[in-house]
Amino acid sequence: MEHSTEKDAIRNIQRYLRQLSYTDASIPSPPIDGVFGDATRSSLTAFQRRASLPQSGIADRVTFNRLYEEYLASLALYSPPLTIKLFPRTPDGYSVALGDEFFLVGIIQLLLNELRIIYDSFIPLVVSGIFDEATEANISDFQSKNGLLANGRVDKATWDSLVRAYNDYANDYVR
Numbered sequence: 583m584e585h586s587t588e589k590d591a592i593r594n595i596q597r598y599l600r601q602l603s604y605t606d607a608s609i610p611s612p613p614i615d616g617v618f619g620d621a622t623r624s625s626l627t628a629f630q631r632r633a634s635l636p637q638s639g640i641a642d643r644v645t646f647n648r649l650y651e652e653y654l655a656s657l658a659l660y661s662p663p664l665t666i667k668l669f670p671r672t673p674d675g676y677s678v679a680l681g682d683e684f685f686l687v688g689i690i691q692l693l694l695n696e697l698r699i700i701y702d703s704f705i706p707l708v709v710s711g712i713f714d715e716a717t718e719a720n721i722s723d724f725q726s727k728n729g730l731l732a733n734g735r736v737d738k739a740t741w742d743s744l745v746r747a748y749n750d751y752a753n754d755y756v757r
Contacts, residue, residue, distance in 0.1 A: 589616030595641050598653035599625040605660060608632055669741045677737040682713040690736055693748050694720045700751060701727065 596614045603611040603625065609632065612625040623639040626649075630637045633648050641649070668689055670676055678686055688711035698704045703723055705716045718734040726732040728743050736744070 592616045592618050592622070595626065595646070595649065596622055598649045599629060601653050601656050602629065602649075605656065606632065669738065675737070677735040677740075678713060679735040680713055680715070680718045683711055685711060687711045687713045687717070690721075690744070691717055693744055694724070697724070697744075697747055697751060700747070 593614055593616045595618075596612045596616075599609060599612050599622070600614060603609040609628045610621065610625045612622040613619075626641060626645070627637050627639040629635075629649060629652075630639070630645055633645075633652070635645055635648065638645075668686055678690065688709050690713075691707045691709045691711075694704055694717065695707050695709065698706065701720075701724060704720045707716055707720065721736055721740065722732045722734040724730075724744065724747075725734070725740055728747070730740055730743060
């Protein structure tokens with residue numbers, strides 16, 4: 583088992599301080615270089631001040647524990663939400679098409695319904711999880727408008743384009 587070096591420990595302190603600096607302007611962002619220089623000391627002192635700890639500029643046990651707790655809380659609060667990987671990477675050439683019935687089809691239908699605001703020619707879909715003729719028609723329409731082979735099947739290229747279109751649309755509303 584490899585033991586952490588002093589440089590590694592300093593880098594960790596710098597990472598924790600940097601994370602906190604993203605949402606607290608009173609904590610200057612230190613470099614992450616493993617060197618406990620003036621910038622790191624200044625950042626740590628600012629953290630200690632904000633945390634009502636003695637402003638020594640030294641990462642004693644109390645300071646380190648508090649810093650680590652706040653770092654973990656910051657990650658939990660400000661990290662992006664986890665994503666779901668829905669479209670399988672294998673087998674090669676996988677696609678979803680007319681007659682298929684499962685969870686992924688329902689997601690495709692939800693995406694298509696959301697994108698109706700952009701693609702006004704889309705047919706309103708019942709989110710049934712069954713790849714029906716209306717779903718096929720919307721996919722073909724989407725494919726033709728996005729320079730894809732308009733075969734009505736959702737392969738990886740169509741899935742990626744559909745998700746990109748939805749994400750571009752949703753970026754205006756989700757922050």
